[in-house]
Amino acid sequence: EIKKVEGLEIIDSRGNFTVRSFVTTKGGVRDFGDAPAGASKGEREAVELRDKDGGVRSAVRSINYYINYALAKLDVRDQDKIDRLMIELDGTDNKSRLGANSMISTSIAVAKTAAKAMGIEIFNYIGGFRSHKIPIPLLNILNGGMHAGNELKIQEFLIIPVGFSTFSDAIKASTSIYRTLKNLISEKFGKIYTSLGDEGGVSPPLSKTEEALDLVYTAIKNSGYDNEILLGMDAASSDFYNSKLNVYEIDGTKKTPDEMIDFYKELCERYPILYLEDPFDENDFERFSRLQSKLSKVIITGDDLYTTNIKYLKKGIEMKSTTGVIVKLNQIGTVTETLDFFDLARENSIKTVISHRSGETEDNFIADLAVGLNSDFIKTGAPARGERTSKYNRLLEIEKEYEFKYNKI
Numbered sequence: 001e002i003k004k005v006e007g008l009e010i011i012d013s014r015g016n017f018t019v020r021s022f023v024t025t026k027g028g029v030r031d032f033g034d035a036p037a038g039a040s041k042g043e044r045e046a047v048e049l050r051d052k053d054g055g056v057r058s059a060v061r062s063i064n065y066y067i068n069y070a071l072a073k074l075d076v077r078d079q080d081k082i083d084r085l086m087i088e089l090d091g092t093d094n095k096s097r098l099g100a101n102s103m104i105s106t107s108i109a110v111a112k113t114a115a116k117a118m119g120i121e122i123f124n125y126i127g128g129f130r131s132h133k134i135p136i137p138l139l140n141i142l143n144g145g146m147h148a149g150n151e152l153k154i155q156e157f158l159i160i161p162v163g164f165s166t167f168s169d170a171i172k173a174s175t176s177i178y179r180t181l182k183n184l185i186s187e188k189f190g191k192i193y194t195s196l197g198d199e200g201g202v203s204p205p206l207s208k209t210e211e212a213l214d215l216v217y218t219a220i221k222n223s224g225y226d227n228e229i230l231l232g233m234d235a236a237s238s239d240f241y242n243s244k245l246n247v248y249e250i251d252g253t254k255k256t257p258d259e260m261i262d263f264y265k266e267l268c269e270r271y272p273i274l275y276l277e278d279p280f281d282e283n284d285f286e287r288f289s290r291l292q293s294k295l296s297k298v299i300i301t302g303d304d305l306y307t308t309n310i311k312y313l314k315k316g317i318e319m320k321s322t323t324g325v326i327v328k329l330n331q332i333g334t335v336t337e338t339l340d341f342f343d344l345a346r347e348n349s350i351k352t353v354i355s356h357r358s359g360e361t362e363d364n365f366i367a368d369l370a371v372g373l374n375s376d377f378i379k380t381g382a383p384a385r386g387e388r389t390s391k392y393n394r395l396l397e398i399e400k401e402y403e404f405k406y407n408k409i
């Protein structure tokens, strides 16, 4: 039985304020959940409560008063009921009354506290005995776009360790590539340019997409892993789409949407690219599907396109827009709705990517969520910085403890 829900203003990995929610049961079991924060947000995402000065005291108040009052005396294991109650109490389409940050931190705290009260692992609480797989990580080792100070328009250059039999071997190889990449950059540009972007990837002074791909691919080859590691990109292209002119401003030129199709096609021919996220503006479902049909072996993935909302995923399924989806808890605001979205993707054989945000905390709930659901992939940044390593380290722990198999594509 829930005794109390309390909010706390904490700091995230960008030094901004975010909210942590604590749930305490009558029996004295207590755990917390944190709300992460995006920078390149989708326009259809649920919205957070944020004060004019950047704080989240309004979100904390929302937890301490409305949510605390509504959840009192409920069974902490009743995740579905609790989440639906918060949705009802909020009463808006975009969670703007209670705040998606207040709601998701509480929803996560409820799940973690329930697992703790039952004395079981969080992934088991979520997935039961069906959980048996460690997801393949998509590691963002070179940052551009809104996450870095360089001129690169593509936001994320990802490495994907597919050719390994264990997760720990995959991580070992990935860290070696990450270090090689840093060495390449300090040789080429000087040590000062090994500075990191928001997700822990390097952000060298490059401006062209190809230069970045070349550099990452060279790091893979120099580390001797060109058979085991593939490449991916998150373009987050809504951020460089000019809707007035209907062009993408990238690599020093303006490209029409159709020219972007050719651009991606050529890159996929030149480099071993397995994964391509948000290649087009978040409203262009049609072009997603044209690219997906042209590049049938590449997992074209929707992040801002769907914002973890089944309403938009249904449209994407109808139009065959993508074969992959990003799953972000705070885009929709509750664990229950996140699971509904995940299930819909699974039922339609769409690859799932449980994902962090660029502004993160040390809360590692998404690692357990990904294992619990047997997700295909997890996207949680570079293998560096505490807010990213907390997720990787949790997966290493689960692998060792339970001898779960590493996922295969």
Ligand code: PGA
Pocket (backbone or CB within 6 Å): 037, 038, 039, 040, 041, 042, 234, 236, 303, 355, 356, 357, 358, 359
């Ligand atoms: P965000 O970026 O958290 O800043 O939205 C992550 C992503 O686009 O995948």
Ligand code: ZN
Pocket (backbone or CB within 6 Å): 234, 236, 277, 278, 303, 304, 326
């Ligand atoms: Zn994205």
